[in-house]
Amino acid sequence: MDKHDGPRETADGTGTGGESESTGLSRRSILRSAGATAAGVVTMAGTASAATDGSDDPEYPSAAWFQREQANYAKTQEAPREQAEDPAFQQRWQTQSATNIADFRTRTVEEPGWNSEGNLCKEYAEQCTGDPFGYPIGTTYEEQHSYDGVERRRVVFHDSGLDSDAGGARLSGWVWAPADSDPGGDLPGVVITNGSVQASQTLYWWFADTLARNGYVVMTYDPRGQGRSDTATPDGTLGTNANSTVFVTNQVDAIDLFRSTPENRYPHNTEAPGAVPAPVAEYNPFHDRLDRSRLGIVGHSLGATGVSVVQGIPDEDWPGTVDDTNPVDAAVAWDNLTAPGESLAGFEVRPRVPAMGQSADYGLTPQPKTEPPNEDAKATAQAAWSEAGVDTYQVNVRGGTHYEWALIPTFPTTSWDFGNPMADHYSLAWLDRYLKHPGEEGFHDADDRLLADDRWRDRLSFYYRSARDFTTRNQQVRDCPDIKAGCDGPTPPGQD
Numbered sequence: 001m002d003k004h005d006g007p008r009e010t011a012d013g014t015g016t017g018g019e020s021e022s023t024g025l026s027r028r029s030i031l032r033s034a035g036a037t038a039a040g041v042v043t044m045a046g047t048a049s050a051a052t053d054g055s056d057d058p059e060y061p062s063a064a065w066f067q068r069e070q071a072n073y074a075k076t077q078e079a080p081r082e083q084a085e086d087p088a089f090q091q092r093w094q095t096q097s098a099t100n101i102a103d104f105r106t107r108t109v110e111e112p113g114w115n116s117e118g119n120l121c122k123e124y125a126e127q128c129t130g131d132p133f134g135y136p137i138g139t140t141y142e143e144q145h146s147y148d149g150v151e152r153r154r155v156v157f158h159d160s161g162l163d164s165d166a167g168g169a170r171l172s173g174w175v176w177a178p179a180d181s182d183p184g185g186d187l188p189g190v191v192i193t194n195g196s197v198q199a200s201q202t203l204y205w206w207f208a209d210t211l212a213r214n215g216y217v218v219m220t221y222d223p224r225g226q227g228r229s230d231t232a233t234p235d236g237t238l239g240t241n242a243n244s245t246v247f248v249t250n251q252v253d254a255i256d257l258f259r260s261t262p263e264n265r266y267p268h269n270t271e272a273p274g275a276v277p278a279p280v281a282e283y284n285p286f287h288d289r290l291d292r293s294r295l296g297i298v299g300h301s302l303g304a305t306g307v308s309v310v311q312g313i314p315d316e317d318w319p320g321t322v323d324d325t326n327p328v329d330a331a332v333a334w335d336n337l338t339a340p341g342e343s344l345a346g347f348e349v350r351p352r353v354p355a356m357g358q359s360a361d362y363g364l365t366p367q368p369k370t371e372p373p374n375e376d377a378k379a380t381a382q383a384a385w386s387e388a389g390v391d392t393y394q395v396n397v398r399g400g401t402h403y404e405w406a407l408i409p410t411f412p413t414t415s416w417d418f419g420n421p422m423a424d425h426y427s428l429a430w431l432d433r434y435l436k437h438p439g440e441e442g443f444h445d446a447d448d449r450l451l452a453d454d455r456w457r458d459r460l461s462f463y464y465r466s467a468r469d470f471t472t473r474n475q476q477v478r479d480c481p482d483i484k485a486g487c488d489g490p491t492p493p494g495q496d
Contacts, residue, residue: 054398054462054484060372072361072462073368075399078415093132093409100124100202104228111279114170115230119240121200122228130202131407131416134209150212152176155281157257159224159250160268160321161233167268169230169239170280171250173201173221175258176212177286188294188435189217191258193251195301195406196241200227203406204300210424214432215441217290219258223250223303247306248345249319251297255310256322259295261287267321294435295327298427300334300405304357307331308338308381312350330434331355332427334405337381337394349381354391354470356430357382358423360400361461366412369463378464386479391434391470393450395426396461422459425449433470447472453483460484 058064083089104123108114121128136148152174161167181187190211192204201220208218222229223246224239232238239246253268260266260283269280284290299307308331315325330353331337337357340349359378361369376383378396385392397404397419403411404419413419429449432442450468460466466483480487 053458057462065372069369072399073366075414075418076362076366076401076412078399078418079413080410082415083409089132089409093129096132096135097125097129099135100129107228114228115232116228118231119225119227119229120198121202121222121226124200124202124227127408127410128198128200128202128227129409130200130204131206132409134202134205134407148209149179150176150209151179151181152208152212153285155219155221155257155285157253157266157280158269159233159246159253160256167233169224169233169237171221171224171230171253172228173219173254173257174208175284175286176208176216176218176220177289178212178215181215181217181289183288185289186291187215187217187289188296188431189219189258189290189292190296190298190431190435191219191221191251191254193221193247193254193297193299193303193306194223194226195299195303196244196247197301198226198240199301199406202227203408206407206420207298207405207424207427210428211431214428215436216431217286219254219284221250221254223247241302244302244305245345247299247302248309248347251299251303251306251310252320255295255297255327256320257281258284259287259290259292259322259327260284264322292327294329294437296330296332296431296435297328298332298334298431301402304333304336305338305342305344307333308342308349308355309344309347311355312352313347314350317347326352328353330431332430333357333381334423334427335359335402336378337385337392339381340384340388351385351388351390351392354430354434355381355385356393356395356426358395358397358405358426359464360397360402360404360419361463362399362401362412364402366401373463375463375465378461379467382467382469386469393426393430393468393470394466395422396464396466397422398459398461400461418459422456425452425456433473447474447478451478453487457484 058068101123116122155173155175157171159167159169159171192208194201194204201222204220208220211218225231225242226240237243257266262283265282297307297310311328311331313326318326333355336359337355338349340351342349379394382392382394399414400419401412403413405423407416429446432446433450436443436446460483462484465481467481468483469479471477
């Protein structure tokens with residue numbers, strides 16, 4: 001059946017409006033509630049007015065237009081202000097930062113040979129702590145532990161050298177699973193890739209936690225040159241922005257490790273010439289809980305570019321070693337999905353699997369707008385996926401910045417209870433739509449959650465169009481070019 005055969009979207013686009021009660025959206029609020037209430041902090045998460053939510057569309061140029069932009073831009077400072085005014089947050093943050101520094105110093109003694117020189121986030125300290133409420137206090141790096149219904153284990157592995165004659169940089173990662181899962185559980189899997197510059201995996205643990213709570217096995221890791229991974233290979237080949245190919249090559253390495261088993265082990269720990277000895281993982285410690293037929297990938301920033309590339313690598317060109325063909329089934333790219341024709345590490349972006357892009361009003365260094373932007377600027381890749389006949393979705397955060405997906409204390413974002421929960425909601429719903437099986441939590445209502453426009457409309461950008469074009473499980477095409485403005489009425493089958 002062609003993806004454009006079938007009834008079109010209903011006028012309000014909401015479907016039944018149902019949503020999963022297990023998405024973990026309120027977890028951060030629950031964890032912080034005692035401290036925030038005691039501090040008297042009032043968040044902006046639930047506030048909306050004509051001046052800020054875009055329900056009025058003032059002419060440009062006019063005083064009203066600039067007043068609305070001033071209010072919208074002010075949202076970029078919501079999280080820093082809330083954190084500064086919350087003593088419980090400050091205490092938890094500094095306590096966890098100090099714990100992380102002590103852990104890093106312990107590792108340098110117990111595991112000599114790591115080369116993290118120049119990695120600003122190697123200690124997972126200060127801003128690199130990420131959400132301080134995402135840790136169990138006192139947890140050290142070598143522990144294998146279960147907390148709040150989530151179990152995780154540390155893994156170390158060498159990279160493949162796909163972009164180097166030597167390879168062999170040591171990479172640091174974690175694998176996550178529901179604490180109540182058992183061998184033979186056959187759960188879908190997701191690999192999350194960091195952003196660039198200096199962004200450690202700790203900044204993305206919020207979504208690993210969400211996924212594990214909702215029935216996924218997950219892997220987070222630091223690419224070469226990031227966090228607690230090696231800065232370079234033994235032959236001196238760098239990672240991160242000095243060599244951005246690692247956001248493809250190390251993502252493939254992580255997929256290999258994630259999908260390895262005792263019978264099909266991760267090969268690069270022994271093949272990399274000159275590799276420094278390390279307590280490496282020979283295979284995924286949660287391999288017996290993973291359904292290898294279901295894999296999603298998620299990435300932020302340059303990691304999102306990597307996701308855009310990796311999902312589309314043709315089977316005959318797949319550079320991994322554990323799988324003969326590209327195993328990726330769904331993708332989520334946070335700021336943002338990359339348009340076809342762009343390339344990284346020698347591979348072009350090719351629409352291949354259902355892909356969601358997410359972006360925001362303001363970028364890496366937020367600046368107030370002085371004129372209306374191109375409303376289509378954030379949805380170029382989404383439109384290309386749609387044109388290629390591949391399911392796609394684009395979500396843009398009102399008043400948001402590049403950091404809505406990397407929970408970095410003090411960095412400019414909307415309230416951590418505003419933009420990030422929406423990102424969490426749509427990211428989980430998209431993966432549930434394409435990775436969950438009948439009878440699994442999140443399967444039956446994934447489409448409804450993707451169509452819950454009324455719940456999220458006031459958090460969508462009024463500058464940039466959020467759009468979708470995907471087919472529901474009952475083969476209804478949901479094609480909406482502007483979700484915030486409202487969706488087109490139904491089109492009879494075969495009339496699109």
